[in-house]
Amino acid sequence: xxxxxxxxxxxxxxxxxxxxxxxxxxxxxxxxxxxxxxxxxxxxxxxxxxxxxxxxxxxxxxxxxxxxxxxxxxxxxxxxxxxxxxxxxxxxxxxxxxxxxxxxxxxxxxxxxxxxxxxxxxxxxxxxxxxxxxxxxxxxxxxxxxxxxxxxxxxxxxxxxxxxxxxxxxxxxxxxxxxxxxxxxxxxxxxxxxxxxxxxxxxxxxxxxxxxxxxxxxxxxxxxxxxxxxxxxxxxxxxxxxxxxxxxxxxxxxxxxxxxxxxxxxxxxxx
Amino acid sequence: xxxxxxxxxxxxxxxxxxxxxxxxxxxxxxxxxxxxxxxxxxxxxxxxxxxxxxxxxxxxxxxxxxxxxxxxxxxxxxxxxxxxxxxxxxxxxxxxxxxxxxxxxxxxxxxxxxxxxxxxxxxxxxxxxxxxxxxxxxxxxxxxxxxxxxxxxxxxxxxxxxxxxxxxxxxxxxxxxxxxxxxxxxxxxxxxxxxxxxxxxxxxxxxxxxxxxxxxxxxxxxxxxxxxxxxxxxxxxxxxxxxxxxxxxxxxxxxxxxxxxxxxxxxxxxxxxxxxxxxxxxxxxxxxxxxxxxxxxxxxxxxxxxxxxxxxxxxxxxxxxxxxxxxxxxxxxxxxxxxxxxxxxxxxxxxxxxxxxxxxxxxxxxxxxxxxxxxxxxxxxxxxxxxxxxxxxxxxxxxxxxx
Numbered sequence: 001x002x003x004x005x006x007x008x009x010x011x012x013x014x015x016x017x018x019x020x021x022x023x024x025x026x027x028x029x030x031x032x033x034x035x036x037x038x039x040x041x042x043x044x045x046x047x048x049x050x051x052x053x054x055x056x057x058x059x060x061x062x063x064x065x066x067x068x069x070x071x072x073x074x075x076x077x078x079x080x081x082x083x084x085x086x087x088x089x090x091x092x093x094x095x096x097x098x099x100x101x102x103x104x105x106x107x108x109x110x111x112x113x114x115x116x117x118x119x120x121x122x123x124x125x126x127x128x129x130x131x132x133x134x135x136x137x138x139x140x141x142x143x144x145x146x147x148x149x150x151x152x153x154x155x156x157x158x159x160x161x162x163x164x165x166x167x168x169x170x171x172x173x174x175x176x177x178x179x180x181x182x183x184x185x186x187x188x189x190x191x192x193x194x195x196x197x198x199x200x201x202x203x204x205x206x207x208x209x210x211x212x213x214x215x216x217x218x219x220x221x222x223x224x225x226x227x228x229x230x231x232x233x234x235x236x237x238x239x240x241x242x243x244x245x246x247x248x249x250x251x252x253x254x255x256x257x258x259x260x261x262x263x264x265x266x267x268x269x270x271x
Numbered sequence: 272x273x274x275x276x277x278x279x280x281x282x283x284x285x286x287x288x289x290x291x292x293x294x295x296x297x298x299x300x301x302x303x304x305x306x307x308x309x310x311x312x313x314x315x316x317x318x319x320x321x322x323x324x325x326x327x328x329x330x331x332x333x334x335x336x337x338x339x340x341x342x343x344x345x346x347x348x349x350x351x352x353x354x355x356x357x358x359x360x361x362x363x364x365x366x367x368x369x370x371x372x373x374x375x376x377x378x379x380x381x382x383x384x385x386x387x388x389x390x391x392x393x394x395x396x397x398x399x400x401x402x403x404x405x406x407x408x409x410x411x412x413x414x415x416x417x418x419x420x421x422x423x424x425x426x427x428x429x430x431x432x433x434x435x436x437x438x439x440x441x442x443x444x445x446x447x448x449x450x451x452x453x454x455x456x457x458x459x460x461x462x463x464x465x466x467x468x469x470x471x472x473x474x475x476x477x478x479x480x481x482x483x484x485x486x487x488x489x490x491x492x493x494x495x496x497x498x499x500x501x502x503x504x505x506x507x508x509x510x511x512x513x514x515x516x517x518x519x520x521x522x523x524x525x526x527x528x529x530x531x532x533x534x535x536x537x538x539x540x541x542x543x544x545x546x547x548x549x550x551x552x553x554x555x556x557x558x559x560x561x562x563x564x565x566x567x568x569x570x571x572x573x574x575x576x577x578x579x580x581x582x583x584x585x586x587x588x589x590x591x592x593x594x595x596x597x598x599x600x601x602x603x604x605x606x607x608x609x610x611x612x613x614x615x616x617x618x619x620x621x622x623x624x625x626x627x628x629x630x631x632x633x634x635x636x637x638x639x640x641x642x643x644x645x646x647x648x649x650x651x652x653x654x655x656x657x658x659x660x661x662x663x664x665x666x667x668x669x670x671x672x673x674x
């Protein structure tokens with residue numbers, strides 16, 4: 001089993017009787033130069049783990065918000081190599097856990113072995129590939145773990161009992177639970193399916209469980225924090241970056257939004 | 272090893288597979304199970320056969336193109352007339368099969384993507400026939416190029432949704448259809464129109480189009496008492512090609528030639544020739560030859576024919592290619608336009624621009640192939656392309672006048 005920064009962060013959050021806050025941003029959005037400062041802002045605002053998105057031209061699992069962020073980042077020539085450079089910059093100033101978050105094809109093109117070596121050297125803790133099913137993940141998992149990197153997989157409301165066991169078996173670090181069917185994006189109300197999925201996954205794994213998709217407010221964070229070990233916020237944060245992309249106070253807006261969300265993490269009744 | 276079938280997880284050699292977000296994995300397993308049951312069910316097969324015969328118009332003729340053969344002065348050319356099918360192309364074979372399957376699975380809503388509009392029209396027709404709701408995603412650029420088909424779909428009661436992202440062509444329409452599916456899984460079936468995507472789609476789409484090759488095999492044996500020497504088919508995703516190739520794969524003496532879109536030249540972005548210009552990669556659920564840049568981003572493609580304008584080739588074609596069982600070449604926009612014109616003038620048949628790519632390659636080889644039998648899959652008719660022919664042949668006339 002890899003020993004990365006990820007298990008520690010969930011342990012710490014549990015000791016503090018709160019859920020961990022996981023934040024997704026697309027590396028290179030609004031510009032590659034600003035990404036490290038946004039990571040620092042997120043950490044100051046109370047984020048525990050950053051999912052660093054490598055943009056892909058055809059992000060089938062993403063809604064319009066992250067599609068637009070991907071387009072902006074690709075417009076700046078963002079690629080795996082440059083995202084790893086950004087990771088190295090972040091790592092030089094912070095110990096915040098970093099998860100590389102992308103689709104399979106850019107990784108295949110970069111080379112699995114090279115990615116594992118370079119990501120580990122850049123201070124990345126793990127990787128999540130949205131369109132890599134556990135069935136196709138055998139060699140990937142082997143290579144990543146050999147470099148000491150966590151492999152996070154998704155479980156969904158549609159996952160059968162058999163599939164939930166497979167996902168648990170292939171995952172290290174944590175399991176990312178997709179709260180509802182659909183693509184990434186904000187939702188007005190939180191799906192009921194999240195609770196059932198958390199319960200079902202608890203039966204097959206001791207790994208921390210983080211819930212994402214559609215979470216954009218402090219109230220939603222609080223609701224998820226009551227049932228899960230981690231809360232993932234993506235599109236809502238990308239929206240703040242889109243709205244204030246040109247604003248010199250962008251990092252301040254991002255930090256304030258993270259702090260607002262982090263306010264929902266603490267569980268009022270001791271677990 | 273049976274090289275004509277994928278393994279249990281949908282791999283054709285190193286290609287194919289199931290590369291989709293976890294949300295879609297169980298639904299794909301369910302689809303595979305339902306399809307494999309339907310495949311063995313005589314009632315399902317008999318209903319499909321009946322609709323293929325009495326609704327779609329099968330069997331289609333095998334036509335000896337006498338004047339075109341004489342013009343080439345070499346091979347004897349036969350056309351498999353899929354262009355005569357209801358809705359104007361081979362796409363109806365698969366649309367009928369999958370729509371019956373969707374109904375059997377209790378799905379009331381059908382999602383489809385379309386490039387040239389032929390798959391969209393076929394799906395819209397079949398949905399009207401079976402009383403299913405139909406939503407078709409189409410790239411905005413393709414909607415402009417294929418206005419007539421957009422209207423036909425609407426006339427048939429389908430909702431056509433324009434896709435503004437990316438290159439605004441087939442690739443983006445598939446992405447958007449997948450996003451719809453991932454959101455509406457319980458109620459909807461994604462009726463994918465080519466031999467692409469995650470398992471079981473490449474297998475299922477191929478099976479529904481095999482009827483083309485089975486008929487052609489029987490017809491040419493009746494007519495010529497022998498098998499053809501070469502079979503030509505255009506390859507976008509590759510559904511018409513795999514349909515006509517598959518029943519001949521075991522006949523080693525029969526050459527199989529797939530013709531991709533050579534577009535306007537060999538530069539990345541100017542064509543859709545995946546075998547000569549691409550490398551293995553993953554897009555929309557399958558591993559196959561993909562046009563991509565050095566960062567693994569999917570490249571833009573170009574073809575005058577919307578139906579061939581796609582960055583990934585169907586995985587079974589990739590496997591036929593690597594095994595050397597089929598050969599893949601490309602025809603340029605200009606080649607296809609010229610071939611279409613020749614066929615129109617010689618035979619009174621206006622082919623779809625997609626099919627014209629296969630015709631172009633056959634016409635190129637025919638003069639040097641005296642005594643051989645060529646079989647061309649005329650996968651669709653050219654009515655939908657009238658505007659594009661008008662725009663483009665003007666230009667060619669001007670080139671001819673200067674040469």
